[in-house]
Amino acid sequence: MTIWNPHKRATGMLMLLALGCLPAQADTQAATVTSPAKPPETRAQQLMGDIAPKMAELTDNVLYADIWERTQLSKRDRSLITVSALVAMNRPDQLRSHLLLARKNGVTETELIEVITQMAFYSGWPNAVTAIGVAKEVFRTP
Numbered sequence: 280m281t282i283w284n285p286h287k288r289a290t291g292m293l294m295l296l297a298l299g300c301l302p303a304q305a306d307t308q309a310a311t312v313t314s315p316a317k318p319p320e321t322r323a324q325q326l327m328g329d330i331a332p333k334m335a336e337l338t339d340n341v342l343y344a345d346i347w348e349r350t351q352l353s354k355r356d357r358s359l360i361t362v363s364a365l366v367a368m369n370r371p372d373q374l375r376s377h378l379l380l381a382r383k384n385g386v387t388e389t390e391l392i393e394v395i396t397q398m399a400f401y402s403g404w405p406n407a408v409t410a411i412g413v414a415k416e417v418f419r420t421p
Contacts (some may be wrong), residue, residue, distance in 0.1 A: 289334070290369055293344060302322040315346065318341045319334070321338075321339050322376070323335040323338035323339050323343075324339070328397060353384075354384040354385075355381075355384045355385045355386055357380035357384070358377065358380055358386050359381070359386060359390075359394060361377050361380075361381075362377055362378065362386075362391060362394055362395075362400070363394055363398055364396075364402060365377055365410075366394070366395055366398040366402055366407060366410040367398055367402035368402075368403065368405055368406075369406040369409055369410075370404075371409055371412075371413045374410060375413055375415050375416070375417055378391060378413065378414055378417045378418075379417060379420075386389050386413075391414060392411070393397075395407050395411055398410070
């Protein structure tokens with residue numbers, strides 16, 4: 280003679296639920312499973328995470344979480360170096376975000392214009408003119 284055991288039924292239902300054989304709503308006594316909250320996407324993930332997830336990961340974890348956090352140079356100095364390099368390489372798309380970051384890191388607009396002017400003599404007049412146009416656009420944003 281088989282005796283009904285509610286514990287055995289619940290265990291069986293949970294096993295079927297875990298195996299995906301039952302929808303979660305099938306047993307109201309079964310524990311509800313919630314997925315953890317997804318952290319907000321970084322700018323790198325927004326720009327390239329869908330097509331180049333490893334590049335986004337390296338940008339987040341190596342460039343910004345490691346290199347930019349090293350204490351041998353201040354963030355202000357890193358910003359001045361990065362802006363100079365981006366002017367020299369004529370990279371206006373990346374320059375936009377780094378001009379904003381430089382301002383957050385304590386570099387004044389006057390200093391940034393001076394960096395661009397200095398770079399004109401080392402990286403070329405057209406690169407500096409392009410950078411001035413980008414700076415003019417960026418400085419209009421609050």
